[in-house]
Amino acid sequence: MARPLVAEINLAALRHNYQLALSQSATASALAVVKADAYGHGAVKVALNLADLAPAFAVASIEEAEALVAAGITQPITLLEGFFDASELPIIFARSYQPLIHSQWQLDELTNYLAKHKLPAASLNVWLKVDTGMHRLGFPLEQAAHAYKQLNSLTAINLITLTSHFACADDLTNQATPKQLEQLKSLQQQLNCPISIANSPATLGWPAAQEGYLRPGIMLYGASPFAAGHNLGDQLKTVMTLKSQLISVRDLPAGESVGYGARFTTKKPTKIGVVACGYGDGYPRQAKDGTPLLVNGIKCHLAGRVSMDMLMVDLTNNPSAQVGDEVILWGENLSVNEVAGYCDTISYTLLTCLLPRVKRQYINDLTQVKE
Numbered sequence: 368m369a370r371p372l373v374a375e376i377n378l379a380a381l382r383h384n385y386q387l388a389l390s391q392s393a394t395a396s397a398l399a400v401v402k403a404d405a406y407g408h409g410a411v412k413v414a415l416n417l418a419d420l421a422p423a424f425a426v427a428s429i430e431e432a433e434a435l436v437a438a439g440i441t442q443p444i445t446l447l448e449g450f451f452d453a454s455e456l457p458i459i460f461a462r463s464y465q466p467l468i469h470s471q472w473q474l475d476e477l478t479n480y481l482a483k484h485k486l487p488a489a490s491l492n493v494w495l496k497v498d499t500g501m502h503r504l505g506f507p508l509e510q511a512a513h514a515y516k517q518l519n520s521l522t523a524i525n526l527i528t529l530t531s532h533f534a535c536a537d538d539l540t541n542q543a544t545p546k547q548l549e550q551l552k553s554l555q556q557q558l559n560c561p562i563s564i565a566n567s568p569a570t571l572g573w574p575a576a577q578e579g580y581l582r583p584g585i586m587l588y589g590a591s592p593f594a595a596g597h598n599l600g601d602q603l604k605t606v607m608t609l610k611s612q613l614i615s616v617r618d619l620p621a622g623e624s625v626g627y628g629a630r631f632t633t634k635k636p637t638k639i640g641v642v643a644c645g646y647g648d649g650y651p652r653q654a655k656d657g658t659p660l661l662v663n664g665i666k667c668h669l670a671g672r673v674s675m676d677m678l679m680v681d682l683t684n685n686p687s688a689q690v691g692d693e694v695i696l697w698g699e700n701l702s703v704n705e706v707a708g709y710c711d712t713i714s715y716t717l718l719t720c721l722l723p724r725v726k727r728q729y730i731n732d733l734t735q736v737k738e
Contacts, residue, residue, distance in 0.1 A: 379731035380604035388583035400584035469496035489525035536568035590714035608698025615641035626671025647675040649721040658709035661695035
């Protein structure tokens with residue numbers, strides 16, 4: 368019998384979440400962000416199941432883009448970090464990947480490449496990244512117009528999309544977001560070009576940003592980008608359910624410690640279960656005692672430090688639990704956001720850190736592609 372830990376991926380829920388993103392604007396399109404192996408969900412399966420809905424995809428690198436193309440994806444693919452070296456430019460032009468240009472060195476390399484190679488006019492669409500306040504990637508505002516003009520002077524370049532990234536859009540009271548949006552839109556008016564700035568929280572919570580390409584990421588996978596309840600965030604459907612089983616159950620008297628470092632000590636006679644899941648699967652070692660799990664649908668709690676392949680659960684709330692019972696680590700009825708809060712992290716981390724040895728099981732799959 369195989370190890371019982373699996374990540375069940377509900378692709379119907381994925382499609383629902385994409386359509387929720389798209390419904391937020393009557394004029395915008397929604398580019399599906401599938402970087403980091405679609406946030407741990409499997410980029411090929413995700414893209415193929417969105418292929419009839421999404422007009423374009425976004426990834427972090429050429430390697431990620433190539434995997435989609437090899438699987439049959441024909442939509443435009445945006446490279447969210449652009450190219451890392453000029454040696455990538457031949458394949459970018461050959462595949463018509465859309466690189467994000469965020470630094471002068473990239474612009475210079477692109478200009479030099481086109482000076483040496485005669486390519487058809489208007490053969491490549493690019494994105495121009497502007498730093499409106501996050502100070503991660505992008506041309507400073509005072510340099511952005513010059514960078515746009517340099518790009519626009521290259522005959523091989525076709526459409527230039529102006530883009531930036533919100534730093535605080537998940538906080539609907541933070542005034543940094545309107546300021547960033549105002550700066551990008553002012554530049555757009557000056558340059559008369561399309562823009563894209565709406566990430567998941569902006570797609571759901573900042574209507575003024577819903578222009579051009581929306582860029583839903585975490586919301587596609589059913590995790591709300593907002594810490595508190597939100598009308599639209601609460602309509603997202605869970606895509607991944609991480610599930611395993613109890614592989615051992617034992618009764619311990621009061622005063623006995625459980626797991627490495629003896630962090631958890633029973634205060635009374637306690638039934639302890641062992642679950643086949645650990646940090647070697649991507650479940651966070653920093654999870655605190657009390658982190659919730661569902662055992663046969665009943666909420667129980669982590670007891671002791673997570674091991675590489677196993678973790679322990681206090682079954683006080685479920686005294687009839689036995690070996691073979693289903694354990695939900697996160698998923699439907701147990702939000703990944705709630706679990707992340709007990710691990711001092713965010714849902715993005717839990718999803719993207721799930722390791723390859725955890726088998727992905729796809730349901731409501733529109734394709735027959737095997738991974």
